[in-house]
Amino acid sequence: MTRWKFFKEGDIVDVVAPGYPSQPHEVDGSRDFLLKWNLVPRIPKGLIKPHFLHANEDEARFEFLKNAIQSKDSSVIWCMRGGYGSNRLVPMLAKLKKPKEPKLLIGISDITSLHTFLTQEWGWSTLHAPLLDRLGRGLVASKFEKELHGILFGQETDVEFKKLKPLNDQARNIKLLKSRVVGGNLAVLQTTLGTPWQIDAKKSLLFLEDTGERGYRVDKMLEHMRQAGVFKQCHGLILGDFIGGNEPGSDQSKLKQVFKRWSEDLDLPIFQGLEAGHDVIQRPVPLNTSCVLSQKNGKVLLNIDTGGKA
Incomplete structure (x- = not known):
């Protein structure tokens, strides 16, 4: 980097x-x-x-x-x-x-x-x-x-996230993982598929977030990514905030079921709870820097190098 x-x-x-x-x-x-x-x-x-x-x-x-x-x-x-x-x-x-x-x-x-x-x-x-x-x-x-x-301004050398929750056994079984974070907005990342600049998540944790997307659309975008090979050799998915997206005429969303299905369907560790995206809390997520994900006694820590230097 x-x-x-x-x-x-x-x-x-x-x-x-x-x-x-x-x-x-x-x-x-x-x-x-x-x-x-x-x-x-x-x-x-x-x-x-x-x-x-x-x-x-x-x-x-x-x-x-x-x-x-x-x-x-x-x-x-x-x-x-x-x-x-x-x-x-x-x-x-x-x-x-x-x-x-x-x-x-x-x-x-x-x-x-x-x-x-x-x-x-x-x-x-x-x-x-x-x-x-x-x-x-x-x-x-x-x-x-x-x-x-x-x-x-360099007072912090890494960003620590403490609220991640594992969604599947692959995630729960991780003790220590060294990687890097790539990604961002899911709908925008989908537009890279098939272009020379398609998102490359190999040997990386893929961070995803979005706003206003209904369950079927999120599912469709993830399926498009799978068929495009984005998840091959990916270290895992880190889900940020997914807000809005309620079903028409309802205050209910199908996103929970969608993420449950993908946590069972993908042979990848999937974590949820990164405080980043379009919600009120928009914590900084450094991209393409080294990171360490660790888990002990059911608590997950993700530390991401800010990428800065003096």
């Missing part, structure tokens, strides 16, 4: 909008948040313009992303929001020469497309963590904002 640089006060943060647009007050809130951390927000003029789907035309969104990647005076790229649009930029991104110095990409949801490309093609370590517009709107509890600050 390639390590990113810990933040220092006064560092420039390149802000990009590869997916949906943000409203002017959300842009202002994002700027104010970075200033609160004594960082220098670089939000380019014209970053967001009227478009029927995205924050801007494909070529413009890519140009802003390319400039952020190639800028010599910054080492972090923070996404304004998710939505839809990042995967349209990946073919253009693939034509770029890999920079000599790695940068840290931060974002969730639609940004999974960029995480997957950067970790697999360029070997970078990235961070599945809250988007700027969410932080700017004060939607991240102070406890978790403090955790994120500690990770980015």
